[in-house]
């Protein structure tokens with residue numbers, strides 16, 4: 001039988017994928033590494049089918065290895081006898097605890113069949129939540145900014161683990177970035193905040209990310225002219241459309257996404 005690693009998405013139960021929901025409904029037992037993922041999972045499965053795992057709050061690597069070995073020893077027999085799931089917020093393969101479980105199973109229980117069901121990651125959900133577009137042709141880097149760190153370099157970055165927004169902000173602005181913060185995006189637990197003001201989110205909350213762009217990072221996009229030709233956006237009149245069409249010497253029309 002199978003152990004499914006299921007990505008639950010950013011937190012709203014409706015953002016669990018159709019496949020993820022179907023598997024959650026079918027498996028015998030569902031394990032969750034934390035309170036938030038458990039809250040999302042229990043929107044789709046009864047509490048009685050949630051399995052018990054104990055994870056210590058520690059950075060001590062020896063204690064963590066022991067905890068993962070114990071977790072794998074609990075999960076492996078259930079995934080041999082029947083179907084089981086391990087859920088994580090976002091996607092199981094993006095900055096996720098699922099990686100620890102997979103490595104531990106590979107090492108100590110290699111006979112367990114694993115299947116991963118992708119989830120909507122904060123890495124992509126942020127764009128809709130913040131109302132920004134990552135245009136085709138642009139580069140985008142993922143970095144961590146815990147403990148007030150301000151990683152710099154790429155023109156566009158998503159920063160995870162923004163736990164001290166004012167300190168991170170200072171470094172980013174000094175390096176020439178515009179920054180927008182998102183806290184608890186598409187989450188039902190806690191307040192969702194989208195802001196450019198780090199003072200609004202100066203209390204530590206692990207579920208905070210930032211999108212940082214260099215002020216001069218801009219791609220030449222054919223349709224950008226619709227927004228700027230006569231200085232305003234809105235419905236395109238025939239005259240505006242003509243102006244736009246004249247300005248566009250080599251429109252490239254593609255549909256590849």
Ligand SMILES: C[S@@+](CC[C@H](N)C(=O)[O-])C[C@H]1O[C@@H](n2cnc3c(N)ncnc32)[C@H](O)[C@@H]1O
Nearest residue numbers: 010090091094095121122160161184185207208
């Ligand atoms: C360990 S990573 C987990 C990423 C997750 N596996 C994913 O694919 O979205 C945790 C970091 O992701 C970001 N994050 C995850 N979910 C978020 C949400 N709903 N709103 C804002 N940030 C979120 C935060 O920066 C948090 O510190």
